[in-house]
Amino acid sequence: MNLKKINIENKKIRDLIPQVLTVLALISVIFYFATNAQINMGNRGISFGFGFLSQEASFDIAFSLIEFDGSYSYGRAFLVGLLNTILVSIIGIFLATILGVIVGVARLSNNYLIAKTAEWYVEIFRNIPLILQIFFWYFAALRALPSPENAINFYDVSYLTIKGWYIPKFVWINFDIFCYSIIIALISIYFFNRYAKKQREEYGKILPTFTLSLGILISIPLLSFLLLGVSLSFNYPELKQLSETSYTYEKGVSIIPELIALALALSMYTATFIAENVRAGVIGVSKGQKEAAASIGLNKSQILKLVVMPQALRIIIPPTTNQYLNLTKNSSLAAAIAYPDMVLVFAKTALMQTGRAIEIISITMLTYLSLSISISILMNWYNKKMAIKEK
Amino acid sequence: MKSIKTWILVGFASLLLVACGQGGGGAGSKKSKTLDNTKKAGFVKCGVSQGLPGFSNADASGNWSGIDVDVCRAVAAAVLGDADKVKYTPLSAAERFTALTSGEIDVLARNTTWTLSRDADIGLTFVGVNFYDGQGFMVRKNSGINSVNDFKDGISACTNTGTTTELNMRDFFNSKNIKYEPIAFEKADEVVQAYDAGRCDTYTTDKSGLAAQRTKLSAPDDHKVLPETISKEPLGPVVRQGDSVWEDIVRWSLNTMIEAEEYGVNSSNASSLKDSDNPAIKRLVGAEGELGAAFGLDNDWSLRIIEQVGNYGESYKKHIADTGILPNRGPNELWTKGGILYVPPAR
Numbered sequence: 173m174n175l176k177k178i179n180i181e182n183k184k185i186r187d188l189i190p191q192v193l194t195v196l197a198l199i200s201v202i203f204y205f206a207t208n209a210q211i212n213m214g215n216r217g218i219s220f221g222f223g224f225l226s227q228e229a230s231f232d233i234a235f236s237l238i239e240f241d242g243s244y245s246y247g248r249a250f251l252v253g254l255l256n257t258i259l260v261s262i263i264g265i266f267l268a269t270i271l272g273v274i275v276g277v278a279r280l281s282n283n284y285l286i287a288k289t290a291e292w293y294v295e296i297f298r299n300i301p302l303i304l305q306i307f308f309w310y311f312a313a314l315r316a317l318p319s320p321e322n323a324i325n326f327y328d329v330s331y332l333t334i335k336g337w338y339i340p341k342f343v344w345i346n347f348d349i350f351c352y353s354i355i356i357a358l359i360s361i362y363f364f365n366r367y368a369k370k371q372r373e374e375y376g377k378i379l380p381t382f383t384l385s386l387g388i389l390i391s392i393p394l395l396s397f398l399l400l401g402v403s404l405s406f407n408y409p410e411l412k413q414l415s416e417t418s419y420t421y422e423k424g425v426s427i428i429p430e431l432i433a434l435a436l437a438l439s440m441y442t443a444t445f446i447a448e449n450v451r452a453g454v455i456g457v458s459k460g461q462k463e464a465a466a467s468i469g470l471n472k473s474q475i476l477k478l479v480v481m482p483q484a485l486r487i488i489i490p491p492t493t494n495q496y497l498n499l500t501k502n503s504s505l506a507a508a509i510a511y512p513d514m515v516l517v518f519a520k521t522a523l524m525q526t527g528r529a530i531e532i533i534s535i536t537m538l539t540y541l542s543l544s545i546s547i548s549i550l551m552n553w554y555n556k557k558m559a560i561k562e563k
Numbered sequence: 564m565k566s567i568k569t570w571i572l573v574g575f576a577s578l579l580l581v582a583c584g585q586g587g588g589g590a591g592s593k594k595s596k597t598l599d600n601t602k603k604a605g606f607v608k609c610g611v612s613q614g615l616p617g618f619s620n621a622d623a624s625g626n627w628s629g630i631d632v633d634v635c636r637a638v639a640a641a642v643l644g645d646a647d648k649v650k651y652t653p654l655s656a657a658e659r660f661t662a663l664t665s666g667e668i669d670v671l672a673r674n675t676t677w678t679l680s681r682d683a684d685i686g687l688t689f690v691g692v693n694f695y696d697g698q699g700f701m702v703r704k705n706s707g708i709n710s711v712n713d714f715k716d717g718i719s720a721c722t723n724t725g726t727t728t729e730l731n732m733r734d735f736f737n738s739k740n741i742k743y744e745p746i747a748f749e750k751a752d753e754v755v756q757a758y759d760a761g762r763c764d765t766y767t768t769d770k771s772g773l774a775a776q777r778t779k780l781s782a783p784d785d786h787k788v789l790p791e792t793i794s795k796e797p798l799g800p801v802v803r804q805g806d807s808v809w810e811d812i813v814r815w816s817l818n819t820m821i822e823a824e825e826y827g828v829n830s831s832n833a834s835s836l837k838d839s840d841n842p843a844i845k846r847l848v849g850a851e852g853e854l855g856a857a858f859g860l861d862n863d864w865s866l867r868i869i870e871q872v873g874n875y876g877e878s879y880k881k882h883i884a885d886t887g888i889l890p891n892r893g894p895n896e897l898w899t900k901g902g903i904l905y906v907p908p909a910r
Contacts, residue, residue, distance in 0.1 A: 213686075215805060218664060218685060218686040230730050230733060230734075231729045231730055231733060231745075231747075232729075232732075232733050232743075232745045233745070234744050234745050234746055234747070242730075242733045242737075311756060311757075311760065314756075314757065314760040314761070314762055315760055319761055334760065334761050334762055335719060335744075335762065412715075412716075412717055414706075414715050414717060414718055414764055415702075415706040415707050415708045415713060415715070415764070416705065416706055416707030416708075417703065417705045417706045417707065418703070418706050418764045420717040420718075420719070420764075422716070422717055426744075428746075429762065430746075507724075507749045508748075508749060508750075508753065509748070509753065510721075510724075510746050510747055510748045510749075510753070510757070512747075516724060516747070516749070520657040520724055520725055520749060521657075521724045521725050521729065521747065523657060523661075523725070524656060524657050524660075524724070524725025524726070525725065525730070526684075526685075527660055527681070527684060527685030527686075527687075528685075529660075529661045529664075
């Protein structure tokens with residue numbers, strides 16, 4: 173075989189060469205920076221390695237979903253931070269979506285007051301930098317909330333104070349059985365819905381899917397309480413005096429004000445963008461579609477559910493995915509108000525205590541990247557499900 | 564063809580010249596990359612806090628002052644002949660060491676505690692102590708808490724993240740077997756605001772810091788600092804590891820200020836003491852010996868520090884005592900007056 177001949181005449185190889193060269197150039201640039209960093213770190217007596225992750229962290233964290241104190245490792249501290257980041261992102265995404273849909277629909281309302289309120293909300297919260305909103309919610313909330321002895325009392329069960337929102341602690345017996353019962357319920361709902369869909373498509377029978385699904389979701393876990401020895405009791409928060417003038421609550425669970433403020437600020441801010449996406453989606457479905465649906469006898473909720481929403485969602489989902497990603501990344505502003513997310517716990521506190529800047533920042537960046545990619549994959553899957561299926 | 568040969572010859576010759584020049588320089592005086600770069604740039608790159616009254620704080624027009632700032636000013640006076648030739652970079656606790664090791668700053672004078680792991684592990688060298696501090700607690704006066712022994716389970720404590728304070732706090736509460744809620748902020752201003760709003764029952768940091776931050780509270784007189792000190796916090800300037808000449812310059816700039824106070828040399832009398840009878844004073848004002856040559860400076864380097872920045876006592880009085888932060892010098896008094904300030908002799 174003639175090498176020259178392959179190079180010139182085989183289009184595949186010809187196309188491949190610039191790509192291979194680009195990749196090689198990229199690798200050499202990265203390699204150059206890596207070696208450069210290594211040499212400079214060597215010159216300055218800084219070692220490189222991930223051994224520190226198993227060292228004792230020796231600092232405490234105010235709020236964690238898993239057990240943690242200073243005797244655990246830096247690796248564990250990272251996990252605490254990561255879970256806190258995921259927690260505030262999930263809460264934020266949940267609230268932002270609900271609020272965003274409400275505001276987005278409200279902007280389209282025929283009622284002048286509702287439409288204008290929604291418009292003002294969007295214009296105000298979209299145009300103020302997020303960090304200021306976080307400070308506003310945190311310090312405004314702190315100033316506005318009462319001290320524990322004068323707490324806002326929810327039926328002697330839950331108390332809202334400057335030191336946090338105290339809720340009852342759930343004390344489970346046989347929690348694992350309860351978990352399994354939920355899983356079983358979810359699986360049965362899935363199969364029931366498949367059955368219902370088949371009935372609808374093949375025999376035209378319409379089953380009350382929603383009501384029945386809800387029934388399954390409630391009844392199976394309920395059975396686990398009645399038959400399998402699962403039980404739940406509550407530890408209610410109790411007021412405790414710390415000194416002559418200061419109080420706190422003990423025994424319950426405290427949701428720290430930093431989390432509340434951050435979740436509130438993130439969702440209020442992101443909701444404005446989601447609202448605009450929703451509005452665009454609904455406007456994007458042409459009027460003729462609704463009229464056509466009405467002409468074949470569908471009622472209003474059927475038009476919304478079967479005709480408008482499936483088409484609107486196609487417009488709404490892709491930009492909303494971006495907003496979910498933004499919210500997750502924006503949660504890194506938590507450090508400003510002491511919410512112990514991954515950045516505060518790992519990229520700031522742990523970095524400071526160990527001095528391992530390159531290692532810690534790389535881990536943090538990779539983690540955010542994986543988080544974002546996971547959200548993207550999930551949303552792309554949903555988007556594909558919603559997209560027009562051409563047959 | 565001939566011209567290429569000529570060029571190669573010229574190239575070789577110049578290479579040889581450069582090599583010789585370097586060899587010659589190396590034999591005569593020590594080399595310091597940081598010193599050379601500082602002279603070339605015309606200013607000292609100094610890392611300071613984001614605002615801690617008494618230590619490093621900027622006024623409304625952006626002029627920095629404080630005893631940490633004075634360390635940088637002393638280095639600038641010694642190296643560049645003008646104490647004002649300093650470029651200040653405000654840094655958070657989390658940024659400070661990276662800024663130093665990456666070369667963004669050359670001196671870190673930011674109320675930084677000298678510890679073994681910082682000194683040995685992360686490419687830093689502490690050159691001395693310009694303030695002996697210790698961690699304490701601030702509480703509200705009406706709380707009835709008079710001692711750390713009055714703390715109870717469930718207390719919430721505000722502090723700065725990424726500091727030794729955070730670690731000491733844990734050691735302390737663990738040793739007392741008290742469950743506590745640590746609220747760690749990145750910036751000192753937010754700690755003050757959160758404590759002021761009532762988010763925490765106590766605010767813990769270095770006692771000098773507590774005294775300084777107390778002035779920022781809405782009603783400073785409603786708060787007090789508890790008597791106990793739970794840790795040793797020797798605060799001092801830091802340099803990068805690996806440039807021993809620069810390290811010596813910063814160390815002896817600080818030592819000069821302390822030594823000057825010990826011998827009664829201050830900014831107003833320094834130049835008149837050139838003909839003093841005391842050889843130690845004469846060395847200090849550059850009238851005797853060749854001390855500056857040891858790190859490639861002229862002989863008036865220490866005189867410039869004393870004249871332009873003042874001795875340690877003057878600096879302390881101006882920034883810490885007269886501002887009402889800590890009128891009493893406590894351990895930061897000279898060893899001859901019952902404190903622990905003691906520096907090796909400049910000779």
